Amino acid sequence: xxxxxxxxxxxxxxxxxxxxxxxxxxxxxxxxxxxxxxxxxxxxxxxxxxxxxxxxxxxxxxxxxxxxxxxxxxxxxxxxxxxxxxxxxxxxxxxxxxxxxxxxxxxxxxxxxxxxxxxxxxxxxxxxxxxxxxxxxxxxxxxxxxxxxxxxxxxxxxxxxxxxxxxxxxxxxxxxxxxxxxxxxxxxxxxxxxxxxxxxxxxxxxxxxxxxxxxxxxxxxxxxxxxxxxxxxxxxxxxxxx
Numbered sequence: 001x002x003x004x005x006x007x008x009x010x011x012x013x014x015x016x017x018x019x020x021x022x023x024x025x026x027x028x029x030x031x032x033x034x035x036x037x038x039x040x041x042x043x044x045x046x047x048x049x050x051x052x053x054x055x056x057x058x059x060x061x062x063x064x065x066x067x068x069x070x071x072x073x074x075x076x077x078x079x080x081x082x083x084x085x086x087x088x089x090x091x092x093x094x095x096x097x098x099x100x101x102x103x104x105x106x107x108x109x110x111x112x113x114x115x116x117x118x119x120x121x122x123x124x125x126x127x128x129x130x131x132x133x134x135x136x137x138x139x140x141x142x143x144x145x146x147x148x149x150x151x152x153x154x155x156x157x158x159x160x161x162x163x164x165x166x167x168x169x170x171x172x173x174x175x176x177x178x179x180x181x182x183x184x185x186x187x188x189x190x191x192x193x194x195x196x197x198x199x200x201x202x203x204x205x206x207x208x209x210x211x212x213x214x215x216x217x218x219x220x221x222x223x224x225x226x227x228x229x230x231x232x233x234x235x236x237x238x239x240x241x242x
Contacts (some may be wrong), residue, residue: 001079003086006093008062008110010048010135013085019045021168022138027051028068029077032173032181036142038130043140046084050132057124066175068186084135087136094131103127113149116128117236122153129154133163141165146172146180174200195231202227206240208232217242 004010005122013022021040025033029051051074058064067081069172071088103126109115110122133141143151153168173181178200179193188196204229206220214220224238 001075001085001086003075003088005087005089007089007135010085010087014046014048014136015062016083017046019043019140020136020138021045021047021140021142022132022136023047023049023083023113023142024132025049025051025074025181026053026067026075027074028070028183028186029074029179029182030185032144032146032218034077034081035142035173036170037078037083039168040140040142041082043168045139046139047082048085048087048136049078049083050087050089050136051078052087052128053090054094054124054128055091056099056127057121059118059120063187064182068183074122087132094128099127101127101159103190105157107147109153109156110221110226113237113239115149122150125150126153127159130161133165138170142168144172146182198231199228199233206238210240 002013004013006061013094021043023033024038027034037047037049040049052069053064053067053069055064058067075086075088103121105122105126106108107115111123112127115122141154143154145151151167151169157163158167160166175181175197179185179197185193185196202224206224209220210217221238221240225235228235228238
């Protein structure tokens with residue numbers, strides 16, 4: 001596996017490659033990320049994985065400074081997954097000058113759900129992803145369905161800018177207890193880790209109700225919110241998207 005750190009090194013590394021599949025990540029890789037790499041390898045061409053903690057998508061009181069940077073462990077996992085190129089820029093490498101031009105998704109997509117509670121988050125995501133698209137020139141890009149709103153925003157961005165890129169949504173990778181794999185699961189205490197799978201169980205109950213024909217989605221959302229609050233959770237929202 002080739003490891004590159006600057007945009008110039010990346011350009012040189014991909015210059016003669018065709019049919020590249022890109023997997024953008026923020027590092028601190030886990031089995032869920034590795035499942036994305038496996039899906040990328042199935043596309044048949046070379047795989048580029050980016051590892052970059054993007055300041056633009058963090059709010060002023062969020063965890064940019066404390067987000068785990070685990071470069072060596074990430075490199076070992078990517079090499080084991082047979083990734084061809086690891087792009088691991090520093091902030092200075094990625095943004096040598098302040099990023100004045102931004103991609104701003106419409107509020108109809110980015111101002112709801114997670115975007116409502118994290119203003120500017122999806123602007124930062126879309127901007128760094130567009131920069132990665134420009135630098136790597138992939139034909140395929142793999143995103144996990146766990147961040148479904150992000151997946152929809154990137155798909156729409158690709159459509160709106162007529163980019164010759166296929167966006168591939170990868171299924172959510174869960175532990176045996178149903179908890180979705182996430183780099184931030186490491187923030188949870190043992191007690192919180194034991195409680196966390198109840199989120200999936202409560203959401204699954206709502207899903208089963210919808211599949212059984214219950215069309216009172218507002219009531220189902222409220223039931224799920226109430227069930228979480230009864231367990232001591234403080235949820236921002238539960239939304240069954242129409």
